[in-house]
Each structure stands twice: as C-alpha cells, then as structure tokens.
Amino acid sequence: MRKFLYCSGTALALTMAISAYAQEPVSIGMITTLSGPAGYLGQDIRDGFQLAIDENGGALGGKQVVLKVEDDSLKPGNAKQIAEKMLSEQGIKLFTGMVFANVASAALVDILDEDGIYVSPNTASANFAGKECHPNYFVSSWQDDGQGESAGALAQSMNYPTAFLLAPNYQAGHETMDAFKRFYKGEIIGEIYTQMAQTDFSAEIAQIRAAKPSVVYEFQPGGLGIAFMQQYQQSGLLKEIPMVVHPASLDQVIVQAVGDAANGVQVTSHWNEDFDNPENKKFVAAWKAKYKDRPVTYYAAQGYDAALMMGAGLSGTTGDKIVPEEFRKSLLGAEIPSVRGEFKLGKNQHPVQDWYALRATKDANGKAYLKTDKKILTAHSDIYAASCQIDD
Numbered sequence: 001m002r003k004f005l006y007c008s009g010t011a012l013a014l015t016m017a018i019s020a021y022a023q024e025p026v027s028i029g030m031i032t033t034l035s036g037p038a039g040y041l042g043q044d045i046r047d048g049f050q051l052a053i054d055e056n057g058g059a060l061g062g063k064q065v066v067l068k069v070e071d072d073s074l075k076p077g078n079a080k081q082i083a084e085k086m087l088s089e090q091g092i093k094l095f096t097g098m099v100f101a102n103v104a105s106a107a108l109v110d111i112l113d114e115d116g117i118y119v120s121p122n123t124a125s126a127n128f129a130g131k132e133c134h135p136n137y138f139v140s141s142w143q144d145d146g147q148g149e150s151a152g153a154l155a156q157s158m159n160y161p162t163a164f165l166l167a168p169n170y171q172a173g174h175e176t177m178d179a180f181k182r183f184y185k186g187e188i189i190g191e192i193y194t195q196m197a198q199t200d201f202s203a204e205i206a207q208i209r210a211a212k213p214s215v216v217y218e219f220q221p222g223g224l225g226i227a228f229m230q231q232y233q234q235s236g237l238l239k240e241i242p243m244v245v246h247p248a249s250l251d252q253v254i255v256q257a258v259g260d261a262a263n264g265v266q267v268t269s270h271w272n273e274d275f276d277n278p279e280n281k282k283f284v285a286a287w288k289a290k291y292k293d294r295p296v297t298y299y300a301a302q303g304y305d306a307a308l309m310m311g312a313g314l315s316g317t318t319g320d321k322i323v324p325e326e327f328r329k330s331l332l333g334a335e336i337p338s339v340r341g342e343f344k345l346g347k348n349q350h351p352v353q354d355w356y357a358l359r360a361t362k363d364a365n366g367k368a369y370l371k372t373d374k375k376i377l378t379a380h381s382d383i384y385a386a387s388c389q390i391d392d
Contacts, residue, residue, distance in 0.1 A: 025064040029086040032097035034071040037223025041099045061314030076106030083107040084133040093322045121306035130384030133348045143350045143382035147246035148179025150268035150355035155244045160215035162187045166349045167219040169193035176219045186233035187360040199227045221248040226257045233261030252295035255368045256369030271301045271340045272372045280339040288362040301339045348388035352381045
C-alpha cells in the first residue's frame with residue numbers, strides 16, 4: 001500500500017509539474033522606441049498592445065502571455081543586440097514593437113532567420129512587401145507607402161498645381177516622398193531631406209517661402225513634427241500655404257501640442273478616434289478609462305490591433321512550442337477584429353484597407369482634435385504585393 005501511495009504521489013507531482021509547465025505564459029518580445037523626442041510613439045504602441053492583453057485576462061488567443069519590453073533608443077545597433085539576446089538567451093519566438101524603418105531593418109533579418117515571427121505595429125518598408133516577403137512577417141499598420149500615397153491622393157483631389165516636399169533623410173523618408181509622387185500629378189517645385197534629430201527648420205521654411213508652392217507635404221514624426229508644425233505656423237506661412245500630411249506628421253499628441261498651428265491642416269489616416277465600429281468604441285473607452293486625459297493615438301490603435309492579430313495566430317497553435325506554420329495558418333484563416341473596421345491581409349500579409357481625410361479642428365471647449373471628413377482610398381493595397389510569392 002505504501003509503495004502504491006508513493007508511486008501515486010510521485011505520479012501526481014509529475015502531473016502537476018507537467019501541467020504547470022504547460023501553462024507557462026508565452027513570451028512576446030517587444031523592441032520599441034521609448035526614449036528621446038519620439039519616445040511617446042513606442043510608449044503608445046506598448047500600452048495599446050498591453051491593453052489588449054489586459055482586456056483578455058492576460059491572454060491572447062486563449063494563451064497566457066507576458067510582454068517583455070526593451071527600449072531600442074532609436075538606434076539600429078541596439079535593436080539588433082536586443083533581438084539577438086531575446087532569441088538566444090530567452091528563447092523568444094514572437095516579436096513586435098519597432099517604430100522606425102532603419103531600426104527594424106537591423107533586427108528583422110536575425111528574427112526571421114531564426115524562424116521567429118514578427119507582427120509589425122508601425123513601420124513596414126518595401127523590403128518585406130515584395131520579392132523579399134516572408135511567411136513569418138505580418139503587419140497590423142500599413143505598408144509604409146500607403147501614408148504618402150493617401151496624402152498624394154488627397155492633394156491631387158484638392159487640385160493643388162504645385163507642391164513642396166519635406167521628409168527626414170532615412171529609408172521611410174525617401175519611400176514616403178516617392179509614394180506621394182505616385183498619386184500627386186502636379187509639379188514638384190522643391191524637395192528637402194532633413195536630419196533625423198533636427199529640431200530647427202528655419203532654413204527649410206525659408207526655402208518653402210521662396211519657392212511659393214500651392215501646398216506643402218511634410219513627413220516629420222513625433223517630436224520632429226511638433227517642432228516643424230509650430231515653426232511653420234510661427235513663420236506665418238500656414239496662412240499662405242496649406243499643408244497636406246499623413247498621420248505620422250499629425251497625430252492626436254501633435255495636434256494637442258501645437259494647438260492653433262494645426263488648425264485647418266489636412267491629414268490622411270487609416271484610423272481615427274471617431275470611427276464608428278464596436279471594436280474601436282471598446283478600445284477608445286478602455287484607453288480613456290485607463291489613461292484619462294492622455295491622447296489616444298493611431299500608434300496605440302496599431303499596437304492594440306497587433307495584439308489582436310497575434311492572438312488570432314496563437315489561437316491555432318498547439319502545445320507549448322510556437323510553430324510558425326500553425327501560427328500563420330490560424331492568423332490568415334481568422335476573421336481579424338480591428339479598430340479600423342473592415343480589415344484583411346493581402347497576399348504579402350500587409351493590410352488592405354481604406355484611407356480617410358481628417359481635419360484638425362477644435363471642439364466646443366477649444367480643445368484641438370482630428371475630425372474625419374471623407375474616404376480617400378478604398379480597399380487600398382500596395383504596389384509590391386504582386387511580387388510576393390509565399391508558398392501556402
């Protein structure tokens with residue numbers, strides 16, 4: 001009898017140990033920008049992603065998860081080192097979080113080469129959208145060109161004959177310039193590439209004044225956008241030369257920071273706080289309940305959607321090991337909930353989605369906000385998807 005009890009006790013202990021092991025949470029590695037002028041972008045992505053986890057009781061796709069966050073400080077070398085550490089030392093296979101194209105390009109190769117899975121909550125350069133598309137690479141935001149293309153389409157629809165273009169001198173900056181020109185058919189009479197850490201735009205504003213374009217298209221994300229918008233308004237040019245921008249240059253944080261400097265600026269986006277669908281209403285309400293007066297940005301919305309996408313992939317995985325083929329089949333076969341409304345992934349696993357024109361204005365209390373005006377592009381995909389060949 002004692003021997004039987006001993007064996008039964010051992011079996012019970014073993015069963016409990018196996019059960020505890022099976023219930024170990026899945027680790028998700030988030031590499032993002034949390035410091036410097038653009039730090040709030042990564043903070044919003046992180047907090048939007050975590051909000052989705054919290055709303056599901058600490059789980060995504062029915063699996064308990066833990067989010068492990070590291071700051072890349074907007075340095076590609078940092079991102080690469082963090083990715084290597086998470087892959088080799090922590091055994092992480094699921095990744096998300098990177099904000100900037102130059103940072104992502106430094107870490108993505110290692111992640112994908114090690115059979116890791118990446119769900120982008122923001123930047124998505126042309127590299128992985130066409131011939132180099134990868135079965136383990138998914139995007140919750142956009143293909144980067146969509147921002148410039150939608151702004152170009154809006155400028156074209158408003159019949160501006162000449163345009164002056166301004167963007168930072170890095171991969172996404174060059175891509176957004178080319179994207180704008182793809183849809184805008186007027187004359188480009190000026191094109192400037194600024195520095196990534198630049199905060200004084202007086203020389204560029206002087207060039208715009210001298211060129212006298214009918215519209216300015218500028219891409220300056222985060223704190224750079226705040227600095228440019230304020231200086232542009234202070235120069236008096238906003239009254240003379242209107243601006244058309246995409247969401248990275250005028251999000252809810254920038255609108256509130258610059259106040260009157262944003263009034264009347266035209267902006268395009270795939271999401272806005274006032275979108276009338278159940279998922280967005282739930283997300284916005286949850287964000288405001290948790291963060292009170294902190295603006296809800298599209299970065300937060302994309303982080304939230306990235307978590308929902310990751311949950312769709314995790315729901316079809318079996319056992320403790322994340323198998324990319326199972327994850328991908330489950331994600332692509334799921335009806336993905338999204339704060340932007342109707343949503344699907346194209347053949348290159350990037351969004352096919354609508355784009356809208358928004359307008360900076362003020363509410364009854366004089367508080368600046370973005371109001372949705374009209375749809376600009378319907379079910380818009382990217383030009384690279386046709387070159388993507390992923391075996392099903």
